[in-house]
Amino acid sequence: MPSFPKEERLCGKLATDRLLKGGKWGSCGHLKYCVLVRDAQSVPACSRLMVSVPKKLFRRAVKRNLLKRRLREAYRLQKAVLEGREEFFDILLAYNSAEVAASDILHDEVGQILSRL
Numbered sequence: 001m002p003s004f005p006k007e008e009r010l011c012g013k014l015a016t017d018r019l020l021k022g023g024k025w026g027s028c029g030h031l032k033y034c035v036l037v038r039d040a041q042s043v044p045a046c047s048r049l050m051v052s053v054p055k056k057l058f059r060r061a062v063k064r065n066l067l068k069r070r071l072r073e074a075y076r077l078q079k080a081v082l083e084g085r086e087e088f089f090d091i092l093l094a095y096n097s098a099e100v101a102a103s104d105i106l107h108d109e110v111g112q113i114l115s116r117l
Contacts, residue, residue: 010048
């Protein structure tokens with residue numbers, strides 16, 4: 001069963017700024033995403049993910065945290081699609097709908113995004 005270790009989490013101002021300035025944006029269902037391709041020699045040697053659920057859409061932290069957990073889990077279960085490639089990706093998944101989507105719907109949408117890469 002794949003895990004989601006610390007080195008696969010995209011964090012830090014420098015990495016975030018690089019992603020937002022140089023990444024390609026797209027949308028899929030309830031999600032907006034930004035992807036930046038990194039070469040195989042980059043450190044760390046894995047694809048990294050950042051998840052965002054805006055406070056403007058969900059004032060209660062409980063719902064924001066629920067959606068972030070669902071998005072991370074959907075990515076974790078499908079990240080094998082990205083393995084074995086010559087490049088790595090920095091990915092931002094931003095939730096962009098005022099309704100709470102079910103886990104299976106988010107799983108399908110994250111799968112569509114990963115297959116586009």
